[in-house]
Amino acid sequence: MTLLAFDGVTKHYGEELVLDAVSFELDRSEVEVIIGPSGSGKSTLLRCVNRLAEVDNGTIRFDGEPIGDTDADELRRQVGMVFQDFNLFAHRTALGNVTLGLRRVRGFSKEEARERARRELEQVGLGAQLDSYPAELSGGQKQRVGIARALAMDPELLLFDEPTSALDPELIGEVLAVMRELADDGMTMLCVTHELGFARSVADRLTFLEAGAIVERGDPERLFTDPRSDRTAEYLSRLTGEY
């Protein structure tokens, strides 16, 4: 069952073409990983899904509806986003970061919101950090708050924009573990990441994006072992260090 569908999506920033007729479909409960060199349009692609960026041409359908037809705030409630640099609300505790959307968007009472937020934070292993402020948390903890904040909205789809790129290497594992758990629970996920191990073991689809266009898309294992495009082979071998 298709949850997200791109159909000939094109996007410019000024003169520059950042997305070039991108088409693909993502089924419910599937995990898709997008890789590609920096500037290839990966982040822009994610932002088009929750309309933080608007497309120039083509259609994006979410749950069958063109996203241009739905209210952007309503769409964003259903599509969670996790950011590279966390973007936690600096003036709110971990708990406060999660309750804001529950209170102001989903209309939870104060107690309901606190209860739900506590559960989400316990789920990502932060039951002891409920009252910590972002500046008091490690990078890995911050990103797990970011994930809990997105999950609390009960999204249909989660977007991950390089969730581990700003982390020290030893903190990456704890974030990937949470993401793996989500995938196992059947969350639909669209992830921009350079974590090839995660792509290989968790993703159902792997997409290689370059210069705004999809070069190759398919089963991750197949892309690693038997890429059809030379560019894919070259990029993957460079990432894995197999020169």
Add this chain to the structure above:
Amino acid sequence: MDAVAVETAAILVPDLLGWVPLQTGGDWMFVWENRRFLLLGTAVTILLTLASVGLGFLLGLPAGAIEAYGDGRLQSVVSTVGVALRGTPIVVLIVLFFFGLPIPRQLGSIPVLDVRMSGFLAATLALGLRSAAYQSQVFRGTIQSVGEGQLKAARSLGLSKPAAIRHVVLPQALRRSVPGFQNEFTIVLKDTSVVFAIGLAELLRRGYQLFTQPGRQGAIIEVILAISLIYFVLTFTTNRLLDLLDHHYAIPGGES
């Protein structure tokens, strides 16, 4: 204190006392006898400051937000009015508002304080609007200093732009505004003295009335020193209170 210091003090202190006319007790007695008169002026100064800074905040915060986020007409109107207000001497504004605005003169006086209502209103408008023009720049700056990612994260949860600004940007911007606001508060407090120009009986005006009485010109230094001391106590207290506010609302661990 060691012996040398005591000796030095013994030589210097009478000298200093001779330079600053402190030993002529009569003029200080005169100030003391008129303390109630001066304190009423202090009350006028405080009232005028609170009203003006309050008005300045109520108008300056939205103006700052419009300058930071608005687009087109509204933004250019707000910023033009701001430039005009910041570019006009405060005495000119006060005189202009007092004589130019149709404020009914028969509003009477504020009881006890002996201040005409019409003058007080004109002064509050002039000081308040000018303060709004300056406060808007404080708030515009701190609003813009809150990272774009904060707004993006709030919007990605489904908060509308006004809700995101209110619940995410403003709480952080207001915390960062305290030092600038502190400055502005002190400036308005001291600038209330220019309502002198329309004869409002605030602190400086009342001091002037004291030492211009026949035979009292000799007390001018004492009166001015006493008034300065009162202004100092007021600014010092205000700054301390705002420091406390700053510490109370500081984000634990700083900002990340």
